[in-house]
Amino acid sequence: MRGLLFKDFRLIMGRRQAFLFYIAISCILGFSMPDFLPAFLTMIAITLATSTISYDEFDNGYSFLMTLPMTRAMFAVEKYLFALICSVIGWGISLVIVMIGNVLRSLPILTVEALSAATVVLPVMLLFLLIILPVHLKFGAERSRTVLLCLYGVTVLLILFGKKLLTVLGISGEQAVSFAASIPVPAVIMGLALLFCLAAVVSVFASIRIMEKKTF
């Protein structure tokens, strides 16, 4: 596992120009759109982390990688671990840039609201990671783009269907929102945390299964 993490770390460190570009963009966003920066940089970190899958599959790289001393499950789990580490680093850097920007503009270093908003970003982005990683592993870098587009389409359709269902059931938007607002915050957090954990377990096991079924 340590060897794989080192490999992926070295692979993305090879993209120095991309790093400099993203840091420059982040610095600009840190001043102009500080609320958006944590989402932006965390997403960039996830994209960079998952791009290592493209490096692995390039030039039949998988064939050799699968002969190294590890199980295929370890390979899949390492991708999650690496992406998680990258996401947290990206998220952390974004906060640092926002704080530096605030100090330079003589604003409060970090408001509770800004920290809360940034804290919400991380699990949302990780949820995105839980969806894209098995898709990347299953379909490869190229085909996964098409599959993800289809998944977004299905998600939009489900939202529209949910909205229609509420209308059919005679529940207005306001009623739904007020019902959601009536649920105690700790219960909401607990429920979302449970759903997140469930999604993580499903995603990791799906990825392990995908890798174990692959032939090279």
Next chain:
Amino acid sequence: MIQIENVEKRYGDFTLTVSLEVKEGQITGLIGKNGAGKSTTIKAILGLIQPDAGTVTVFGKKVSELQTADREAIGVTMADSGFSNYLTVSDVIGIQKRMYASFDETFFRSFCEKNKMPLNKPLKEFSTGMKVKIKVLSAISHQAKCLILDEPTTGLDVAARNEILDMLRNYMEQDPGRCILITSHISSDLENLCDDVYMIDGKVLLHEDMDVIISQYGILKMDERQYQQLDKAYILSTEKGRYGVRCLTNQRQFYVENYPGIVIENGNIDELILSIGK
């Protein structure tokens, strides 16, 4: 060390059926034409494909049951695969150091130094020969008990090939309990290296000790009249052409003694591929 028993793999019209064994202390060659199933056999041993039938065991265990420690004892080079070309030699050292408990970093670095290999240059900027050396070096630098090498000398000049073969000979000399399974298109490499050889073309056509091939196999060249009078008891294959008849035998001495009028050449792997692999 490696045992393949009645392994079958089907790809459309092509079916590979193979049984072979690589014994401790031996270098076994796997030869055959393009598409004969050499790489498929290697992939079956490494668990990269799932055979449709049969069993593959390495160190007495089924491939699917190999643990991480077992895999540490296997060194591999693949013909068309390896560490990412975007990594540097330093990165390869870093990866191996973290993956193999017995990785010999000093040996690896001193080899690179001796061969003037830049440590911080991406592999994509290396020559073919350098890349192959890194592949073989990676395979032999963690005290593997068994090497599985798919076409490790393809695309190299004679000097580079000899260096690779020397590396493999040294590897075997260090520990008699080791073994190598190697595929190659270059027959002279195998003739100078292997203890035994399997020839396949969808199935095993021949398994013979290299010494026997060199000392007992031969090519007989004669005209049609001589061929009619020939005792064909030890003829393995016959090819009739415009300029006469060519026969492969595994009893060259018999024909040397009894047929002084025909041309008899020593056997070699190229002739085996040409004669048996037809």
